[in-house]
Amino acid sequence: MEDLWFELSFFLEVLFSGLLTGSLYSLIALGFVLIFKASGVFNFAQGAMMLFAALSLVGFQEMLGVHWTVAFLLAFAVMVILAWCVEKFVLGKLVNQEPIILFMATIGITFFLDGFGQTVWGSDIKVLDIGLPSGSFDVGGIFIDKLELVGGATAAGLVVVLAVFFNKTKIGRALRAVADDHQAAMSVGISLRYIWIVVWTVAGLVGLVAGIMWGSKLGVQFSLSLIALKALPVLMLGGFTSIPGAIIGGLIIGSGEKLAEIYIGPLVGGAIENWFAYMLAMVFLLFRPQGLFGEKIIERV
Amino acid sequence: MEEQNRQIGDVLLAVEDISLSFGAVRAISDVSFDIRKGEIRAIIGPNGAGKTSMLNCINGFYHPQQGTISYKGNTRSQMKPYEAAAQGIGRTFQNVALFKGMSTLDNIMTGRNLKMKSSLLSSVIWWGSAQKEELEHRRYVEDIIDFLEIEAIRKTPVGRLPYGLQKRVELGRALAAEPELLLLDEPMAGMNLEEKEDMCRFILDVNDEFGTTICLIEHDMGVVMDISDRVMVLDYGGKIADGTPEEVRADQNVIDAYLGGGH
Numbered sequence: 001m002e003d004l005w006f007e008l009s010f011f012l013e014v015l016f017s018g019l020l021t022g023s024l025y026s027l028i029a030l031g032f033v034l035i036f037k038a039s040g041v042f043n044f045a046q047g048a049m050m051l052f053a054a055l056s057l058v059g060f061q062e063m064l065g066v067h068w069t070v071a072f073l074l075a076f077a078v079m080v081i082l083a084w085c086v087e088k089f090v091l092g093k094l095v096n097q098e099p100i101i102l103f104m105a106t107i108g109i110t111f112f113l114d115g116f117g118q119t120v121w122g123s124d125i126k127v128l129d130i131g132l133p134s135g136s137f138d139v140g141g142i143f144i145d146k147l148e149l150v151g152g153a154t155a156a157g158l159v160v161v162l163a164v165f166f167n168k169t170k171i172g173r174a175l176r177a178v179a180d181d182h183q184a185a186m187s188v189g190i191s192l193r194y195i196w197i198v199v200w201t202v203a204g205l206v207g208l209v210a211g212i213m214w215g216s217k218l219g220v221q222f223s224l225s226l227i228a229l230k231a232l233p234v235l236m237l238g239g240f241t242s243i244p245g246a247i248i249g250g251l252i253i254g255s256g257e258k259l260a261e262i263y264i265g266p267l268v269g270g271a272i273e274n275w276f277a278y279m280l281a282m283v284f285l286l287f288r289p290q291g292l293f294g295e296k297i298i299e300r301v
Numbered sequence: 302m303e304e305q306n307r308q309i310g311d312v313l314l315a316v317e318d319i320s321l322s323f324g325a326v327r328a329i330s331d332v333s334f335d336i337r338k339g340e341i342r343a344i345i346g347p348n349g350a351g352k353t354s355m356l357n358c359i360n361g362f363y364h365p366q367q368g369t370i371s372y373k374g375n376t377r378s379q380m381k382p383y384e385a386a387a388q389g390i391g392r393t394f395q396n397v398a399l400f401k402g403m404s405t406l407d408n409i410m411t412g413r414n415l416k417m418k419s420s421l422l423s424s425v426i427w428w429g430s431a432q433k434e435e436l437e438h439r440r441y442v443e444d445i446i447d448f449l450e451i452e453a454i455r456k457t458p459v460g461r462l463p464y465g466l467q468k469r470v471e472l473g474r475a476l477a478a479e480p481e482l483l484l485l486d487e488p489m490a491g492m493n494l495e496e497k498e499d500m501c502r503f504i505l506d507v508n509d510e511f512g513t514t515i516c517l518i519e520h521d522m523g524v525v526m527d528i529s530d531r532v533m534v535l536d537y538g539g540k541i542a543d544g545t546p547e548e549v550r551a552d553q554n555v556i557d558a559y560l561g562g563g564h
Contacts, residue, residue: 169431170417177400177411184398187360188478189386189415241402 009141014258020148022254023155024217027210029231029238029246030158031203036240037166038175038199039091041102047228048113049204053079054211054220058128059121068130072208079204080197082113087196095192096182114225123222128215151213158206159247165202166243175199179241233281239294248292253277309530310338313482313514314359319368321354328354329365332540334533336482341508342516343525346535347558352518353395355535356484359516360385360392372482387415391480393471395487395518401460405470408459409445412477413438445473449503465496472503476511483507485517489524501528522559526550534558 028050035043043049056078060071090105133146166172177185178195186192214224230253238249257280261273284291314336321329329351336342344352357363359370361380369376372388391412400408417434446452449469454462459470468488475483488504489497505528507513519525525532526546534542534555541554549555 168435170414170435173403173407173411174414176403176407177414180400180402181398183362183382184394184400184474185411186362186382187386187392187394187398188412188474189383190411191381191383 013142013144014262015255016142016144017148018255018258019251020145020152020254021258022251023152023247024148024210024213024250025230025234025254026247026250027151027155027158027206027213028228029234029250030155030162030243031206031210032231032235033238033240033243033246034162034203034206035199036179037243038179039102039196040099040179041091041106042099042240043203044103044106045109045113046203046207046231047225048110048117049079049082050207050211050214050228051220051222051225052082052113052117053204053208054128054215054224055117055121055126057208057212058126058215058220062126072130072212075208076205079208080201083197083200083204086200087193091196092193110225114222118222125219125221126215128212128220130212130216132212132216134216147213147216151217154209154213155247155250158209159243162202162206163243171195171198230277233277235291236281236285237291239291242291242293245291245293253280256280307339307509309340312336313338313373314516315371316355316359317369317371319358319365319370321351321358321363321365327538329358329535329538331368332535332538333368334540334543336514336516338514339508339512340514340530341504341528342514343529343532344516344518344535345520345522345525345532348520349537350535351538352535353486354538356392356486356516356518360390360484386478389479389481390484391475391478391482392484393468393475393486393488395490397464397467397471399459399467399471399474402458404456404458405451405454405462405473406442406446406456408470409442409473409477410438412474413442415478442473442477445476448476448506449473465492465499468492468496468500469503472500472507476507476513479511480513482514482516485515487518487520490520497524504528 028046031046031049032043035041035046053075057068057071057075060066060074061068064071086109090109091102094102094105132150136143136145166175174185174190174195175198177188177190178192182192185195211220211224214227218224218227234246234249234253236249237252238245238247257273257276260276261270265272312335316335317333318331319329319333320327320331332351332355344355346352354363358365361382361384364379371377372390400411403411417438446455449472451466451469451473454466454470459467462470472485472488485504489500492500501524504515504517508515517525517529526549529546531544532546532549533540534549534552536554536558541558542549542552544552
């Protein structure tokens with residue numbers, strides 16, 4: 001009996017930890033979904049944007065010695081400027097081009113941001129501390145990491161705000177219109193420029209929040225932009241166009257990889273946490289290519 | 302359709318000597334014509350005559366290398382499509398450009414985009430007033446839906462609709478912006494006879510009830526002749542005739558262009 005209880009609480013602890021890590025994956029995936037939804041571009045640079053935002057935040061804190069809220073606003077301003085530049089110098093020049101060309105352009109942006117960020121802010125690992133709680137607490141024998149809990153709550157809050165923004169506002173509708181058809185959107189008087197700046201700004205803000213969470217957890221360092229790749233299986237699972245999909249996908253991937261590591265890992269020699277997510281996504285892709293919540297593409301022939 | 306209560310007014314849009322080329326290909330060469338307020342103006346011509354290019358110049362998708370376009374007396378240089386929309390030029394497309402993932406209602410609502418005043422920031426702060434505005438525009442859109450007799454497909458994602466209905470939704474979206482000048486790119490292409498008749502009726506009603514000036518392109522001469530006030534004929538990018546349907550029908554150049562002279 002005692003044993004069974006221990007097993008169960010251990011299972012729950014692993015599950016919770018997985019779910020909370022998953023919500024942090026979701027936070028990254030959200031940024032991808034936003035830009036994909038609004039411009040049909042798979043933004044490879046989302047991870048680099050997250051890193052760049054977090055670097056800027058820490059950089060301003062160190063350089064100016066200001067409170068983190070001020071640094072947050074400054075970093076947000078940087079992301080707005082970045083959004084403007086991306087539109088002005090890259091996407092604006094590529095209107096009506098094939099998605100693959102836009103995708104390649106975002107790869108270019110990725111390398112630029114990685115390099116530029118390190119040139120400006122240096123390449124050392126930085127400590128990001130904005131006073132988020134650390135350590136863990138105990139609920140009936142289950143330990144829960146405080147930082148992960150804050151991350152989960154933040155992700156949930158952002159999702160609610162974004163869902164309302166996309167479905168209930170004029171600008172949300174304009175964003176969806178641009179995603180569907182550039183020409184038609186322009187013909188009803190939607191300015192592509194404005195929409196793209198808005199959406200990259202929002203994605204930058206999401207990146208900044210994700211960067212704060214991951215930065216607090218792991219320190220602000222180059223590898224953050226690699227963690228962003230974990231968003232790929234999340235997106236495959238959840239669907240590239242769905243905000244709820246990004247969340248559910250994140251939770252499945254997060255809990256799945258932790259549970260697999262603990263319960264399946266020993267059977268196959270361990271260390272499956274790093275590739276389990278990709279395997280799961282690939283198997284999933286075979287059966288439901290549009291993801292759990294993605295829009296099924298109906299093509300008239 | 303020469304009814305007494307329809308009034309053809311002054312020149313609304315004047316195109317003067319425009320030429321447009323893509324590299325070595327000349328899409329339009331030295332064409333001048335005008336569109337008068339309140340009329341139904343048709344541009345016809347064989348495939349590749351430059352008809353769609355002309356519409357694209359008018360609403361700012363293309364910028365002609367030579368010549369000028371003046372709208373309501375203002376000569377413009379380079380205009381962006383959304384600026385054209387803001388000045389009251391609406392349009393539909395040859396290959397139906399709808400937002401396929403959205404419902405009929407949402408598609409037509411996007412047409413109200415320019416009429417809705419609340420900005421991003423204000424709709425966050427004054428949520429209630431943004432919602433109220435949304436409802437007012439919704440009412441206008443419902444009227445258009447009734448007008449076009451598409452109540453039954455209000456909530457259907459447009460990607461699932463048959464082609465004829467998609468064209469009708471697209472017309473609805475253009476009308477939602479309350480355009481002064483409406484550009485229709487082959488509104489009847491690919492339709493069966495009954496759908497064509499419906500579309501003709503809608504075009505005439507729009508012109509009559511809302512007083513919207515209409516410029517439409519057609520490949521097929523028949524229908525256009527019946528509903529247009531004036532017809533311009535393009536061939537190989539140049540203007541070969543311009544006048545009332547009767548004049549154009551009798552024009553030797555037009556007969557040659559359509560009935561084989563060199564095609």
